[in-house]
């Protein structure tokens with residue numbers, strides 16, 4: 001029985017591999033724009049059911065494109081999702097790919113094949129604007145923020161970058177354009193520490209009276225712009241960002257990149273910081289929803305999406321530009337600041353019908369909004385295909401005529417036909433990475449191995465999906481993962497457990 005099940009699973013995967021190349025790839029799109037949200041939940045978007053927050057620009061994208069109902073980030077947190085999306089390798093295969101510190105060194109090393117090197121090789125001008133959180137420079141004390149900071153995105157395939165090095169809640173709170181901190185006064189050098197306090201600037205812990213937004217957990221170190229962060233920073237005063245302006249700055253730089261490159265083929269990775277904490281909308285979005293800052297930054301994010309779509313329209317590029325919009329992980333309500341997100345949530349279901357959220361083993365951790373628009377080639381509609389961002393290197397590679405070998409992108413499957421709506425079949429299996437531990441999807445089945453972790457993260461109030469017994473859910477009948485079928489289906493549990501172990505020990509899934 002067990003062997004039969006394994007054969008079945010392997011048979012199905014083989015079939016999927018064969019059938020994936022049945023369709024010839026269409027001519028490559030003129031441009032590719034990947035819009036990446038941070039912590040945006042499946043249920044945070046109108047096109048996915050949200051009503052308490054209006055997202056007209058994302059809804060337009062969904063109406064004009066293909067809306068995936070089973071589209072995934074590779075992980076329940078930021079750094080590993082981004083690592084997987086750019087390299088085509090599941091992050092859990094490599095040490096040092098967990099949530100990165102603000103002073104982390106470059107996690108993806110020069111020489112690596114990435115989505116950017118692949119598209120660059122195909123003749124695209126490549127740019128990344130927004131949140132990076134994949135480390136830059138040598139890392140730790142070895143990184144000097146006052147000189148050229150490298151390696152970074154420019155050493156792994158991007159021609160241009162304008163970035164927040166890590167996250168909004170981590171120092172250093174400055175922008176990096178190409179190799180340099182923007183607007184740095186050499187007389188006021190930046191120093192950063194994650195080991196202990198440096199300098200004499202006030203911290204959230206010692207001077208809470210100076211805060212305009214208070215932490216709920218963690219986030220009590222150096223105060224920048226009235227908000228205490230993770231980590232300590234001194235100097236660089238003229239270069240520090242103003243949180244209220246971050247979305248505008250990123251949008252301005254993204255639009256400028258498109259304008260600059262409009263006569264070339266271009267790939268823009270537009271990686272906004274919204275809706276991550278600290279949630280600090282520009283004043284014009286304050287009160288845009290009744291949900292406080294978390295709702296208001298969804299509207300701000302949606303505005304940024306609209307600006308990109310408007311730019312493509314204005315430059316007459318929309319028809320032949322492939323736009324992908326998705327999120328790096330699922331939603332979280334309280335992620336470390338007292339910003340009224342919990343109090344003002346009301347009936348809004350950020351995770352849509354799914355259980356869990358950011359950090360979790362449950363489906364809401366990785367199942368995210370996932371929209372593909374390419375008017376010239378992709379028919380509008382909805383798709384049930386199981387697709388994941390880790391597939392972008394191989395799939396988009398095929399689209400632009402680049403063959404990506406299994407060793408280069410070991411978990412990146414060719415799901416191009418599904419991504420373009422030519423096939424209803426995506427992946428047969430997907431490893432979902434929680435903050436600690438893995439889960440496995442095979443078709444409609446979801447398996448979470450037994451583990452000793454806490455059931456709930458008390459700080460964020462997220463159900464993590466850890467349990468001392470294995471869990472098995474049939475998502476076709478039980479989308480909310482309530483009815484554990486593990487005891488009733490031991491063979492399926494054994495087969496899925498064996499497949500998960502095999503995917504781990506093989507070092508690749510293709």
Ligand code: NG6
Pocket residue numbers: 038039077078079099133167169217218219230276277329335336
């Ligand atoms: C956690 C932070 C959280 C957030 C997350 C990274 C604390 C207590 N919590 O460690 O606020 O920054 O890391 O989020 O510090 S992610 O979306 O970039 O992965």
Ligand code: CA
Pocket residue numbers: 038039077078276328329
């Ligand atoms: Ca995130």
